[in-house]
Amino acid sequence: MPETLLSVKELSINVKNGNERNTAVSGVSFDIENGEILGIVGESGCGKSLTALGIAGLLPKGAAVSNGSIVFDGRELKNISQDEFRKIQGKDITMIFQEPMTSLNPLMTVGKQVAEGLKIHYKLTDREIKERVLKVLNEVGLDRVEELYNSYPHQLSGGMRQRVMIAMAVICRPKLIIADEPTTALDVTTQAKILKLLKDINMQYKTSILFISHDLGVISKLCNRVAVMYAGSFVEEGSTESIFYNPIHQYTRGLIESIPIRKNKGKRLVSIPGKVPSIKERKCGCSFAPRCQKAEQKCFYKKPKSIIFESTHRVCCNLAVGEGEECVI
Template identity: 60%
Template sequence: MSDILLQTENLAIDIKSQNKNLTFAYDINFSVKKGEIYGIVGESGCGKSLLAHSIAGLLPENVKISSGSIMFDGVNLLALNKKEFRKMQGKDISMVFQEPLTSLNPLMKIGRQVSENIKIHTDLTKNEIQIETLNILKKVGLNNPEELVNCYPYQLSGGMRQRIMIASAIICKPKLVIADEPTTALDVTIQSQILNLLQDINKTYGCAIVFISHDLGVISRICDRVAVMYCGNIVEEGDTRSVFCNPQHQYTKGLIDSIPTKDKKGQSLVTIPGKVPGIVEKKEGCYFAKRCTKAKEMCFKTKPKYTLITQNHKVSCFLAGETGE
């Protein structure tokens, strides 16, 4: 029996703009094992959230998957019709969004929102649903759930709202939870609590988590494996320790070097030169070449294929092996 829960093969995502289809991401290949926490990291606009919404079936109308496959527990999600996909949304695949205040319905009480998935996907009685709702609110660390179910989102703090979002996502005990920058809008203390909660959920329910963030510190703390995205492509992937201790792509190294640490006190912050190219600016070759301080002529002409650094670490870079020099 395969331990792979989620796998994308040659996935390409197009964005329709002014009656033209522009390919934003292509050749996306990665897999998530059952029960693991898989991180996706990169700058804003690199395609992290777009990839997450592709898996969850939540793409806007002007964005389409043009080719490839998304296999989930042996089922090709792209072959399902809307009705078939809806049966899996919230039950097998759930999502925790970045900003709970805008994700929660401001006109609906918390209890009703948390219990929505279990009402749709189970045959439990009203009393059983109420019990499950109270239990899941306790599970995510919320006190006095009997009072909370009658509250509205605006009455709660940001940390409490994010716990509500997590409770709603896990109430049906899904196989996969996609967490799209769930701690970005929180202070560091609440952020740490939410990370601990997600790790506890991962261990308790055995669900896999795809954790999306631009914060490498968070990724290094919580994730078993990590994919580094740039311009809609995965440029490096591997065990978190291997990628962070031995980065092979110049972009990955730039991200790590730009992390402010106490041993860099008094020094100028390291930055990656240039800016991320727009979708219409993409050319042949490595998309990072113009920003790379070590780029060679071939980097501008040919897109590098993946090179295996170890069995669990791959990189799309002609300079692999030279990064640490």
């Protein structure tokens, strides 16, 4: 039986705005098993990246975890000191960011940046460190690694820089990689190669991956399970197959219908009307109600509860009927 590596329960994150604190992430719960890839998908502004940063202990100034539990490998991360957290960051939990050009240090060579995690977490000689760096650069599909070792980020293509970021993330053989939209800035061909690389790393090292994206097409190619996020909360969660072939929430359906497919070539693209409400605009009831074509009066004042469908598929919607039975909207 698979073991739970990460268990997040009722996670809420507040963001300071002047003298006010607004809730940006509200009551998010999910588990990631050892060797599993979980995708979190949603539009920009839904709280995906903030959730990831909260788990990694990298929240920006003004943002803070206000409620909930984050248990990683049996340890409650909220209760450990900063020094203890630093021993986990970069070793057991690592991150791959969206834009490598702004994440890599332009003044440091590639070799030094990839080696940084090893220097912090392990006692190795300079020769041993260099050997490991060259090996991992090869593993992530980079050529001429000796030359690359002494190169600077600006001398690399976008795809090469992203592979360097992945090398930095895997060199300490972490238990969990958090990938925050790592393929967004890449062309389609390079994107496919990076997705295959992440899948290979997952299969080879049994590394769990939390993959953040706004693109359901990308999620479908990589993830075992999917959580759909809207306005700071999960609205639907299930296996990738269940989410794609039996979407229940109207937001999930809208995201799937908006994916461009070959048979619709030349036709007008489907879009979801309206926009994600800002943290100041979020009111009681269902956050998606103002954009939902099937919303009823109760949707605007009644907060939806989580309804379970087929044991592994759950949805938060006032119009869904379920609790173990088929959910129908």
